[in-house]
Amino acid sequence: ELKLAPAAGTIERYRLQEWLSFLSTELHKGFAPLFNPTATDAFKETVVEKLKRRFGWMDRQLEGRDFLMGSQFTVADAYGFTVASWTDRMKIDRSSMSHLGDYVERVAARPCVETAMRAEGLLD
Template sequence: MKLYYSPGACSLSPHITLHESGLKFEHVAAPTKTHQLDDGTDYYTINPLGYVPLLELDDGTRIAEGPAIVQYIADQVPEKKLAPANGTLERYKLQSWLTFIGTELHKGFSPLFNAATPAEYKTIVIDKLLSRLKWVDGQLAGKQYLMGDTFSVADPYLFTVTNWAPRVGVDISGFSNIAAFRERVAARPAVQAAMKHEGLLK
């Protein structure tokens, strides 16, 4: 398998998941600014949308979109319990979290990375993000991870997205449950391995 990623982008989530899975994979840097691989290949010829993550299987099949990729990885190693079994209520709860993180948080941060976004609109965006994060903070009360005491593929996605907060001026220091969650996730060897590979940790 090959994971196309860009350091610190949302591709960190499947990158962490791959390390958690123990599956063999190859890292391929696909920087979101240049869209050019190390060998000079135009990334648009691999993913016409130009963004990461993208997972390429050994037979050449390509899977796009982080929430789909992390579930695929989890289903290859059911013994790791990175996702509940398909068809169970718990799996739908996991998919609910992945969808919420993708649509309410991930996309919520996007305008803050765009230099062309007007300042007054950024204020609106940040207020909405903080209201969503306050809700997440409440959901984490008394829990180790989003799904309870078991780490799942939703956790690296929330960890990745909340990593962006200080980069774009969103102060989440007041959310104590999110802070404790982030510390727990950051301490995992797989998380440290992925972040070191991406140059996010020394």
């Protein structure tokens, strides 16, 4: 068993649900306006600043943790890594978020992640 999610009915499972909700509602959907061709540059800058605040919160939560839930990789990390990786593609500066940067590197170094990214043409 991969143990990608804590057992149903446990507080840890609810914490996982919190992370998945945060990732989908505060980060994932936050990128949508950046793809709107009618959005002004000023509006896009506002969107980027909001995303930076949300990623800043995520960065603070990662202090002292290997993964979002602690020491165990979960489905939330697969999602969190994906969304955090979009900052590179969208040129959103996260250089002040050292815990998030370390997290992205740690997840990217997982053999299965590297294999998947290579298969999708996301790595050279």
